[in-house]
Amino acid sequence: MLAKTFAVMCILSFVCALITGRTDALTPAIFAGTSRALDISASLVGMTCLWCGIMNILKKTGAIEMLARLISPVLRLLFPTACKTGNGIYECAASISANLLGIGNAATPFALSALKEMQKDNDGAEKASDDMIMLTLISASPISIMPMTVITLRNSAGSVSPTKILVPVWICSVCGFIITVILVRTLAGICRGKRKHK
């Protein structure tokens, strides 16, 4: 999927550059992309190491187990397979909690570890399992309590009231979250039904 998406985007970009006449912007863009990847990796390494280390401590002390038990009804709804087998469920609990608390840079490493664990349930298959898709999509449309980046941008632009967007953002992100959960569960059920009929 990544290969196909990359290929489609490259061809699309080349064609569009021909249309808009910006073909000489393409080569610098590639180099900008590689250096951006390095920037992202650099920050990712640091915070991934820190939070994965903390995750291990939380596992060892049983703190994460307490958290998972606290939100277990939610976890059972979102990640039925992982709840049954226990693979990656603590990391999922940590990731969801981190997202809610607004520490996005902890949520990502937790989610990445969760996915690695979930692959064990998946028998190493090349297709993503339903739980994996659920975790990915709720990370992409989380319940956003404090959208700092946007508020900061609004402040810099001289907004009269940068935080006026809070209530609409809450409404939209909660609705988006609910829609995501409904969509994923429905599609997962449809796919499972199709597989049974085969």
Next chain:
Amino acid sequence: MSLVSSIIVPVIITLIALLLLFSKKDLLESFNEGAKSGIKLTVSLFPSLILTCCAASLFTASGAGEILSHLLSPITALLGIPSEILPFLTVRPISGSASSALLAELFENHTSDGYIGFAASVIAGSSDTLFYILAIYSSAAGVKNTRYAMPAGLFTMLFTTVLACMISGMFI
């Protein structure tokens, strides 16, 4: 609320420090193990990250976002999405930095408190870079086929966009 956000990380770190001080188990070793697995994880992600960032960079530099906006404008007009935020919208799932830059541009041209700036802010606050997340997460899991994830994610984003445009009018 922002007090909670800013204080939560120091609180967690303090709790961890207390645990390290007073727990009888060898927690520092646990931390090392976890951190080492973190390094391996990040290094394994690097190739996917390169592809993703290059693709996103090419997309924004070539003006593909603008062309896509032109193509989509009749449909989005029906849904109540103003055409001025379309360039921002088409880039949003692909690149966080480019979408932030476009958002800043929207604020310059349409003020951050007007309808367009407000709706764009709400969309920015309730969505994320779907493409990047899908690529990184599927690479971490080791899966190549993400099945219905991309269409579902895009549908959710469309839904929140329409909702944002609808309710922004009430909040200005």
